[in-house]
Amino acid sequence: MSLQSSATRFADYFVVCGLDTSTGLEPDQLSGDNLQCPPLDRPFKSKVLQHVPENVPSNPFDKTAVGMLCMPQGLGFCTQKETKRPRFHSFLITKEDGSRVFGSALTFYEEVRDTKICAAMQTLQHMYRAQPEDEHEEENQPSLQLRRSPKVTKRSSPRQSVKVFDSKSDTLYVTKCLCLITQYPFVTAQKEYLRQLYEAVEKPVKSHLPLECYVYNILFEVPLPQPGRSMKFYGVSRPVFTQRPMDWREVKGVSELPLFDFSLWDLCRFLEVKDLILLFTSVLLEHQILLYSSDYQKLMTVAECINVLTFPFTWQHVYVPILPASLTHFLDAPVPFIMGLHHGREKRSELTLPSEVRYQLAACTDLD
16 A cells, blocks of 8 residues: 555644754754855754654654755854745655655744854854954855756855854844645645744734644644545634645546646746756656756756656656755766755855766756
């Protein structure tokens, strides 16, 4: 029996990822050597702080994979001087048997109230500023030339001023993530639910129920929609709607398409026609494909859209729409793949690939 066929609930897990104050600031060594970067730009290890329930027999919890994909670039820090808008992205985990588990993550900034964390960041700031200026500069070696859609012009602004944290005058913020793990990609409904939950935490309103009740409801009381049916359930402040098409593999004569909750219009906005044709052709020819963007959701959207356009065929090879920074060595795989790389911190995220990998890539597209 497949993983999805055994699913009965809308969501299997509710997960919280972020900074573990008991272990303090731990540099994310797997993301590379970043000591030359300002402390506020360095990646630090994020951890799964809590997940409910403890385990679902039909879908065992993969703590390592969930932790990496909820926050692929690790923890991010900033001060009150910067914008702190919440960001949403979806992801998927491919298990050893080929089955897929889907996740939706809402990342936001939370004020750091632990004095030890603030003191540690201040110490790192002093150490960085004590270094000679020439040690902060990095060589701009030529990296892989990415195929960029001409519809979007990428800025080439001069180096921005270094971000500084002063514990006496600044307020420190760190990223935190709320996540739902499901066996079906109900992306829109999950996004709406997580946003309502975040709004309730950020701007508390008078409610008859504690927030834990809404988490319990989504995990244990909201059922998986029946094939061919729509469903409405209540979030924190307003109803949420979703629907599930008939499964064409199980019901003969059904003309409905598989469940797909991404926008094909977004695909056309992100790519020019010639780039879209190149990607589609590369998928049909089973080539190596690399997507590149500063937006996790763009990576997921383009990868899923390209896959659905090949229906009724399916991609049978390596499929990692969001490749965590610690797993970039996967690009050396001598097999067909579709992978997505994120470039959030420009100075430390220059993409440099071995020459043999460059020549094997059939399509390498910058979505920005």
